[in-house]
Amino acid sequence: MHTLSEEAAQAPSHPKVSIGQALRPLLRNPWRNIVLRWNAKAATLSAICRFAIFLIASIKSHHAGRSGGALAEAFWGALNAGIFGTFIQSLRLAEPQWAAELLIAFAFPVMFQLGDCCFHAALGTQRFLAGMIASAVFTALSAAFSLYIMRRGTLLTGAEGRTFTSDLAALPRLVLLFVASGPLNIWRFVAQRSGFGAEGDAVS
Numbered sequence: 001m002h003t004l005s006e007e008a009a010q011a012p013s014h015p016k017v018s019i020g021q022a023l024r025p026l027l028r029n030p031w032r033n034i035v036l037r038w039n040a041k042a043a044t045l046s047a048i049c050r051f052a053i054f055l056i057a058s059i060k061s062h063h064a065g066r067s068g069g070a071l072a073e074a075f076w077g078a079l080n081a082g083i084f085g086t087f088i089q090s091l092r093l094a095e096p097q098w099a100a101e102l103l104i105a106f107a108f109p110v111m112f113q114l115g116d117c118c119f120h121a122a123l124g125t126q127r128f129l130a131g132m133i134a135s136a137v138f139t140a141l142s143a144a145f146s147l148y149i150m151r152r153g154t155l156l157t158g159a160e161g162r163t164f165t166s167d168l169a170a171l172p173r174l175v176l177l178f179v180a181s182g183p184l185n186i187w188r189f190v191a192q193r194s195g196f197g198a199e200g201d202a203v204s
Contacts (some may be wrong), residue, residue, distance in 0.1 A: 045155075
């Protein structure tokens with residue numbers, strides 16, 4: 001099994017760009033660079049996951065409206081995941097990385113959840129607190145995960161992308177690496193603070 005360091009080393013090499021340089025083409029011509037480049041891969045996965053999560057989280061309510069709420073959640077999730085997927089693909093190599101990560105893992109999810117609440121309110125669908133909380137948690141995690149895997153060449157569209165089946169085949173391994181990256185990054189941080197950088201590097 002490859003380590004996280006090896007995984008990062010195997011990621012495609014591209015010239016770094018600033019956040020402004022990455023966003024400028026999207027904002028100058030949103031029809032061509034956002035709408036027409038809508039990430040159908042991210043949209044499909046989001047719709048499936050959001051429908052299941054919202055339905056399961058609200059299943060104890062025994063309310064007839066929960067299915068309608070789950071369908072609305074899947075539709076809204078797919079629509080926005082395709083758009084945000086395009087932004088994430090453009091920002092995945094942007095510098096500084098911490099600013100791009102903050103934008104993707106915090107700003108985008110907040111925008112999504114605000115829009116999600118307004119969307120459900122406009123449709124008059126029954127909203128369930130558990131379902132909305134689960135949706136918010138999934139939004140933040142999926143944004144971070146999308147950035148992680150897109151930096152490794154997965155779920156990309158256009159000339160940079162592979163087939164959807166190839167991306168799906170790579171997902172199980174990337175999920176495991178993504179989950180493992182949290183504890184390992186914490187270990188590296190603690191090891192460096194404690195003056196054991198060499199040992200921290202050894203377990204990477």
